Amino acid sequence: MAETASETFTLVITGAPYSSQAPQTALGFAQAAVTAGHRIDRVFLYGDGVHLASALSAPPSDETNWSEEWSRFLSEHSVPGVACIASALRRGLVNETEQKRYELPAANLRTPFEIAGLGEWVEGRIKSTRTLYFHAGD
Amino acid sequence: MATIQTLHILNKSPEHPRAARCLEMVSEEDGLLLTGGGVLFLATGHLSGPGKVFALSPDIDARGLGDFKGSNAELVDFARMVKLSLEANRVISW
Amino acid sequence: MSTLIMIDQAPYGAWTGREALDMAFSLAAFDQPASLFFTGAGVNWLRQNQEAGGIGQKSVEKNLSAAPIFGIEAILADRAACETYGLDENSLIEGVTLVDADAALLNDYDHTAFAG
Numbered sequence: 493m494a495e496t497a498s499e500t501f502t503l504v505i506t507g508a509p510y511s512s513q514a515p516q517t518a519l520g521f522a523q524a525a526v527t528a529g530h531r532i533d534r535v536f537l538y539g540d541g542v543h544l545a546s547a548l549s550a551p552p553s554d555e556t557n558w559s560e561e562w563s564r565f566l567s568e569h570s571v572p573g574v575a576c577i578a579s580a581l582r583r584g585l586v587n588e589t590e591q592k593r594y595e596l597p598a599a600n601l602r603t604p605f606e607i608a609g610l611g612e613w614v615e616g617r618i619k620s621t622r623t624l625y626f627h628a629g630d
Numbered sequence: 631m632a633t634i635q636t637l638h639i640l641n642k643s644p645e646h647p648r649a650a651r652c653l654e655m656v657s658e659e660d661g662l663l664l665t666g667g668g669v670l671f672l673a674t675g676h677l678s679g680p681g682k683v684f685a686l687s688p689d690i691d692a693r694g695l696g697d698f699k700g701s702n703a704e705l706v707d708f709a710r711m712v713k714l715s716l717e718a719n720r721v722i723s724w
Numbered sequence: 725m726s727t728l729i730m731i732d733q734a735p736y737g738a739w740t741g742r743e744a745l746d747m748a749f750s751l752a753a754f755d756q757p758a759s760l761f762f763t764g765a766g767v768n769w770l771r772q773n774q775e776a777g778g779i780g781q782k783s784v785e786k787n788l789s790a791a792p793i794f795g796i797e798a799i800l801a802d803r804a805a806c807e808t809y810g811l812d813e814n815s816l817i818e819g820v821t822l823v824d825a826d827a828a829l830l831n832d833y834d835h836t837a838f839a840g
Contacts, residue, residue, distance in 0.1 A: 499716055506840040513666050513689075517641070520688065524708035539743050539840040578746065582739075610750035617727070617835065618756065622715050625723035627840050629641040629666040636830070647764055648732055657827040722836045 500533045501525055502616025502623040505541035509558035510551070512628035515544050519561060521624065526569050533620045535566065536613045537575040537605070540628065542585045545575045547602035559602055566604050573605040574612045634682070635659035637718035641666030644674050652724040656681040661718060663711065664703065665689055672698040686711060726757035726797070728833035734765035736781055741769050744839035745787060752795030759833070760791070763802035763825050767809055770801055770816050788817055800829075 503522060507514025522532055537544055549559045566573040575585055584600075587607050591599040601607065617623050638656050640663070642649040649668070656662050660681040664671055669689045671677050685703040690696065706714065715721050729748045731741050744760070751758035762770055774783040791799055803822040806812070823829055830836055 501715075504837075506838075513641070517665055517686075517689075520708040521711060524712045528709060528712055530712065539740060579743065610746060611754065613747070614750050614754045614756060617751070618725070618754075622721055623835070623837075624639070624715060624721055625837055627641065627723065627838060629643065629668070630646065651732065651763065651825070654825065655827050655830060660827075720834055720836075722830070724838070 498529050498531060499621035500531045500619070502533050502536060502613070502620040504536045504538055504613065504616075504623065504625045505544060506537075506539040507626060507628035508540040508543040509549070511540065511543075512630070514541065514626040514628055515558040515562060516556070518624075518626040519558070519565060521626075522565060522571075532569065532571045534572040534574055534612060534616055535562070536616060537573070537579070538613070539576075539579050540583070541626075542575040542580040542583055545573065545580070545585055545602050545605035547600050563602050563604065574608045575601065575605055576613070577607045577609050580607055632659065634661040634714070634718040635720075637661045637663055637714055637721045638681075639663045639665060639721065639723045640668040640671075642724060643667030643670045644676065648724055653677075653679050655722075661714060663706070663714060665711075669693060669695060672701055672703055675701075677702055684710075684714065725835070726759070726833050727751055727835040727837065728759050728761050728830065730761045730763065730836060730838050731766040731769060732762075732764035732838070735769045735774070735784065736776060736779060738840075740838070740840040741766065742784065745784060747837065747839055748791075748796055749787075749794055755795070757797055758795075759798040759800060760796060761800040761802070761823075761825075761829070763805050765805075765809070767801050767805045767811055770799070770806075770820055771809075771811060772815055772817050785817060789819065792819060 509515045587601040588599045640652045658680040664685040683703040684706045731744045748758045776783045800823045802825040
């Protein structure tokens with residue numbers, strides 16, 4: 493069986509941390525992909541997955557902080573993390589731009605996540621070798 | 631090893647309506663990768679359908695299903711999951 | 725490079741159906757071939773006369789009727805699921821093609837996705 497050359501992935505996460513395993517399964521996959529020499533084109537948060545981008549999560553110290561783990565992975569490997577704007581605004585995940593636009597009392601998007609539209613997902617679908625989805629299990 | 635036509639990734643437990651839908655769509659040339667709650671299918675023994683079955687080890691260990699290891703599924707780690715996703719002609723995440 | 729977006733959850737109780745529609749419409753907006761497939765309880769998105777104002781939501785009937793204009797190639801529905809929910813040509817919205825949900829259906833698409 494031939495070794496695969498370096499390939500690219502778009503990972504879509506639709507399950508929220510603590511409501512599902514999606515962020516954990518996705519992170520395990522992402523870390524393995526990078527270790528194997530592949531590139532993650534982007535991580536796209538959709539639906540309830542946008543909660544992963546919250547800067548305000550503070551789980552007990554003996555629980556994994558999934559937002560922090562993902563933030564670290566994205567920064568370490570220079571992988572773009574995008575929260576879908578429609579999903580994010582509905583669920584109250586906003587960056588400073590959206591906070592100003594909607595005159596909201598705070599911004600809560602965790603670095604290095606950005607907010608963008610579904611066009612990012614479409615682009616990943618077209619350009620990446622594979623697009624995988626990590627949904628909630630229940 | 632024959633190429634996997636479609637790799638179906640199933641994280642839904644046997645109780646979930648989408649699980650049955652997924653299983654109906656797996657054909658002989660396909661692969662079925664059980665992750666999350668999907669590994670519970672190893673405990674029910676209801677995986678008589680076509681296609682090669684794989685199961686993600688950390689999810690099996692988490693749920694205490696060690697006794698069912700090697701029953702009718704090939705155990706994989708994340709590195710192998712990445713390889714499978716590239717070897718298959720396409721991937722469907724259920 | 726065509727995509728099948730699948731919807732198997734009932735309308736109005738969850739947003740995944742709407743988010744699936746958004747995915748399909750985005751693909752179409754970028755000239756990517758996309759079709760919708762409704763199965764399970766999801767076929768109820770295709771029922772006529774949805775009036776969701778009383779629960780504070782918008783009906784998706786208009787969006788779905790406009791789907792072909794926006795470039796969605798097909799609206800497919802699982803024949804067996806439609807039967808389960810008593811949906812026939814009199815109660816289904818226009819433009820729906822009934823299909824059997826089997827592996828052959830997926831072979832026409834190189835990418836299949838759910839919104840959640």
